[in-house]
Amino acid sequence: xxxxxxxxxxxxxxxxxxxxxxxxxxxxxxxxxxxxxxxxxxxxxxxxxxxxxxxxxxxxxxxxxxxxxxxxxxxxxxxxxxxxxxxxxxxxxxxxxxxxxxxxxxxxxxxxxxxxxxxxxxxxxxxxxxxxxxxxxxxxxxxxxxxxxxxxxxxxxxxxxxxxxxxxxxxxxxxxxxxxxxxxxxxxxxxxxxxxxxxxxxxxxxxxxxxxxxxxxxxxxxxxxxx
Amino acid sequence: xxxxxxxxxxxxxxxxxxxxxxxxxxxxxxxxxxxxxxxxxxxxxxxxxxxxxxxxxxxxxxxxxxxxxxxxxxxxxxxxxxxxxxxxxxxxxxxxxxxxxxxxxxxxxxxxxxxxxxxxxxxxxxxxxxxxxxxxxxxxxxxxxxxxxxxxxxxxxxxxxxxxxxxxxxxxxxxxxxxxxxxxxxxxxxxxxxxxxxxxxxxxxxxxxxxxxxxxxxxxxxxxxxxxxxxxxxxxxxxxxxxxxxxxxxxxxxxxxxxxxxxxxxxxxxxxxxxxxxxxxxxxxxxxxxxxxxxxxxxxxxxxxxxxxxxxxxxxxxxxxxxxxxxxxxxxxxxxxxxxxxxxxxxxxxxxxxxxxxxxxxxxxxxxxxxxxxxxxxxxxxxxxxxxxxxxxxxxxxxx
Numbered sequence: 001x002x003x004x005x006x007x008x009x010x011x012x013x014x015x016x017x018x019x020x021x022x023x024x025x026x027x028x029x030x031x032x033x034x035x036x037x038x039x040x041x042x043x044x045x046x047x048x049x050x051x052x053x054x055x056x057x058x059x060x061x062x063x064x065x066x067x068x069x070x071x072x073x074x075x076x077x078x079x080x081x082x083x084x085x086x087x088x089x090x091x092x093x094x095x096x097x098x099x100x101x102x103x104x105x106x107x108x109x110x111x112x113x114x115x116x117x118x119x120x121x122x123x124x125x126x127x128x129x130x131x132x133x134x135x136x137x138x139x140x141x142x143x144x145x146x147x148x149x150x151x152x153x154x155x156x157x158x159x160x161x162x163x164x165x166x167x168x169x170x171x172x173x174x175x176x177x178x179x180x181x182x183x184x185x186x187x188x189x190x191x192x193x194x195x196x197x198x199x200x201x202x203x204x205x206x207x208x209x210x211x212x213x214x215x216x217x218x219x220x221x222x223x224x225x226x227x
Numbered sequence: 228x229x230x231x232x233x234x235x236x237x238x239x240x241x242x243x244x245x246x247x248x249x250x251x252x253x254x255x256x257x258x259x260x261x262x263x264x265x266x267x268x269x270x271x272x273x274x275x276x277x278x279x280x281x282x283x284x285x286x287x288x289x290x291x292x293x294x295x296x297x298x299x300x301x302x303x304x305x306x307x308x309x310x311x312x313x314x315x316x317x318x319x320x321x322x323x324x325x326x327x328x329x330x331x332x333x334x335x336x337x338x339x340x341x342x343x344x345x346x347x348x349x350x351x352x353x354x355x356x357x358x359x360x361x362x363x364x365x366x367x368x369x370x371x372x373x374x375x376x377x378x379x380x381x382x383x384x385x386x387x388x389x390x391x392x393x394x395x396x397x398x399x400x401x402x403x404x405x406x407x408x409x410x411x412x413x414x415x416x417x418x419x420x421x422x423x424x425x426x427x428x429x430x431x432x433x434x435x436x437x438x439x440x441x442x443x444x445x446x447x448x449x450x451x452x453x454x455x456x457x458x459x460x461x462x463x464x465x466x467x468x469x470x471x472x473x474x475x476x477x478x479x480x481x482x483x484x485x486x487x488x489x490x491x492x493x494x495x496x497x498x499x500x501x502x503x504x505x506x507x508x509x510x511x512x513x514x515x516x517x518x519x520x521x522x523x524x525x526x527x528x529x530x531x532x533x534x535x536x537x538x539x540x541x542x543x544x545x546x547x548x549x550x551x552x553x554x555x556x557x558x559x560x561x562x563x564x565x566x567x568x569x570x571x572x573x574x575x576x577x578x579x580x581x582x583x584x585x586x587x588x589x590x591x592x593x594x595x596x597x598x599x600x601x602x603x604x605x606x607x608x609x610x611x612x613x614x615x616x617x618x619x620x621x622x623x624x625x626x627x
Contacts, residue, residue, distance in 0.1 A: 011248060013241060027564050143536075143543055150543075200545070
């Protein structure tokens, strides 16, 4: 029987496995370190949001005087950082889910304030709820998110977008999903109306009655969708 | 699907590391001895329409550092339609045989073998230019009675076109890989210029005329009979290569066809009974073309998917291309394990190339051809493999 030089194969196998493990370790290290950065940013936003709620209490409900959107640039930055983290890890990464969870709560908090301002302060800004599913319908969610980003960029004074990942669970977001009867994301809620089919830019402009001149009558945030 | 990609990358890394480890472990064996023994050698050259190359080939042979009375140079003119015969006749010490063309080099070689009287037979292509020290180096390998044949390192002669320079890289890495296979007694490619024991030919026959890859068949036959095929990295023979894509395509399709023909014929060599040959060399010879084909199709599929997705995104925003370009500012480079491994593979390939570059005395700048070889040419090879494999499956031999 011809010779099989096992020792050399074992050495090559060990070195190959080592390189693989180093690759995996590097990926995990980068993702963890990035998640740490996101967490720090999120903490800042959380503190600011808490401050806004307390401000509302102190002002005795004079909500029209609250500038809800000063925190939005941080929230926008946070959304993009979460997108990058998702690309570096995978949809089921625990750090990503935790951070997305917190992002959802901060978005919801802002949405509720904006909704009340719209009702009480005669503000014409259109808040859009965007529910996406990055596990079952990732591609469709990305397409819809791209269109929503576009609409925001074209009409930054008229539109605010709040994104919620249906795979992230907490009582508040779950209630929001249940209230709006979301079963098969991506779905969009505009002024209480649910849209389940893919909406392109033209559709959204018609629904929102948007024009290039804009019709905003109050300050609106620079909030972008996460997807 | 990504699991298969990672498996292929793992296997590629494994083979690359194995090769480099073997190379470094056997550094002292890289230097060939120079034989003081000078047995009679018959140099057999099949020639078909080689009027442009044959004189140069013969001139180089006559410059070999070897006793002229121990050399027998035979050119078999395979029904050339040009002035090959006339060119050969200018060399008085060269024997010219002429026969009708039968379409395959194997027939020509076998015809010539009947006229060889040497103890060793050197089957040389008509466009191979030998360096003076090659033959003595090759002869030294036969001190090992297990060696039935030995091949020199083949490099590209005077590369001018871009495609020729890319093949310099291909041939260099090929030489590296064959050297490693020899160190593991698993070398199987007796291509371009094998020096063979006449006794082996007498006992087991000349080239196989039923297969397109007769050089690979010879190497596998040598292994199947319990012998080894040597490889001398520092015994260099230069050859001309196709300078245009169409010619390269035809040649590589032929090689792939021959590969699968011979792997099927010598399928019994797979397995633990044949040591490194059966458990490593042959399996990777089979797996890698298949892996390349798989990756090629995957890349095409992913590219089409990306374009389709991009088109869908654009259609959602009324084809506002300037916005789409604007969003690229948010593009961030993210870490991917597959990219890390790809970089590791490229680094290994670079290391292989540099390990042989000096030994093969490769001169000139090959940086751009190297980059092209790694990022594009290997994938083009995938197309060749697909066509060659398809032709083999439907039993339609490729044309010359």
